[in-house]
Amino acid sequence: MTEMLDLDAEVAADHLAGLTARVAELAGDRVVRDVVDIGAGTGTGSFALLRRFPDATVTAIDTSAEMLSHLAGSARRHGFDGRVRTRQADLDAGWPETGAADLVWASASMHHMGDPDRVLADIRGVLRPGGLFAMIEMESMPRFLPDDIGIGRPGLENRLNAIADHARAEHLPHVGSDWPSRLTAAGFTILDAHDLVVDVPSPLPAAAVRYAAATFRRFRAGMTDRLPADDLTTLDTLLADDARLLRALPDLTVHSTRAVWIVTPT
Ligand SMILES: C[S@@+](CC[C@H](N)C(=O)[O-])C[C@H]1O[C@@H](n2cnc3c(N)ncnc32)[C@H](O)[C@@H]1O
Known part of the structure; x- marks a missing residue:
């Protein structure tokens, strides 16, 4: 998971920079100092915000000690040491002590919460008047393949995504929720x-x-018992020998859509 999040950060870096620019535009003259990144993962959002807001420090909150230690290592490498503090906390158990914030950021994390409405109320509670909350949710899993890759049955990625969507809906009931409401x-x-x-x-x-x-690889590891046998064979063929055939596909692309809301306390 840490590898995937870091690669997503690299692939979407320009888009993310555009998004933080939009946040800065909406912040206007306000100096953004105190930022909280919830479900910070490997720090994609934290680092993009530190680049955008030179006076900012980020409190990066995550349940996962592994994510936070990876984030702290990257912060040192990126020269952000001293501007990031990590806080291991389960937001479902309550909001940890963070102090007041000018900006709260939640990328691909709100749908993980057991009671997102309570977490939204906590965010509202820590934001200073006129502060901003930026929330990003994946609308669909990233897509890479054309329908027919010339190996196995056409439509492989549709079938993989259907299984992944089903599993997500089962385990994460707030995926695709009516977030504006x-x-x-x-x-x-x-x-x-x-x-x-x-x-x-x-x-x-x-x-x-x-x-x-x-x-x-993640699909392959998580779906062994749910994928038709011929699709498993195709996946194994694509991933064999350090994904040699997958990497050689001539029409590999990346397409993903994320929904963004930037809001302020009413
Ligand atoms: C899909 S990742 C997103 C990471 C990062 N924000 C990004 O955009 O790359 C979701 C993160 O939320 C964290 N998370 C899930 N439930 C949480 C909770 N209840 N409290 C705090 N963090 C949580 C996970 O550990 C994971 O790192």
């Missing part, structure tokens, strides 16, 4: 709502190819 009910005014579309055409840069391979 929830945000409004929690006392936020929506300043901006848009889709962030990441489209990388072929030939893909090396990081995007590694992202595709990491995604299909």
Whole structure:
């Protein structure tokens, strides 16, 4: 998972920079100092925000000690040591002590919460008047393959995604929730709502190819008992020998859509 998150960060870096620029535009004259990144993972959002807001320090919250230690190592390598503090906490158990915030960021994390409305109320509670909450949710899993790759039955990626969507819906009931209604009910005014579309055409840069391979390896590991036998064989063929055949596909692309809301306390 850490590898996939880091590769996603690399592939979507320009889009993310565009998004933080939009946040800065909405912040206007406000100096953004205290930032909280919830479900920070490997720090994709934290680092993009530290680059955008030179006076900021980030409190990166995650349940996972592994994610946070990876994030702390990357912070040192990126020269952000001293501007990031990590806080291991389960937001479902309550909001940890963070102090007041100018900006809260939640990328691909709100749907993990058991009670997102309570977490939204906590975010509303820590934001200073006029502060911003930026929330990003994946609308669909990233896509890489054309329908017919010339190996196995056409439609492999559709079938893989259908299984993944089903599993997500089972384990994460808030995926695809009506977030605008929830945000409004929690006392936020929506300043901006848009889709962030990441489209990388072929030939893909090396990081995007590694992202595709990491995604299909994850599918392969998690779906052994749910995939038809012929699709398992196709996946194994694609991934054999360090994903040699997958990497050689001439029309590998990346396409993913994320929904973005930037809101402020009403
Ligand atoms: C899909 S990752 C997103 C990571 C990062 N924000 C990004 O955009 O790359 C979701 C993260 O939320 C964290 N998470 C899930 N449930 C959580 C909870 N209840 N409290 C805090 N963090 C949580 C997970 O450990 C994981 O690192």
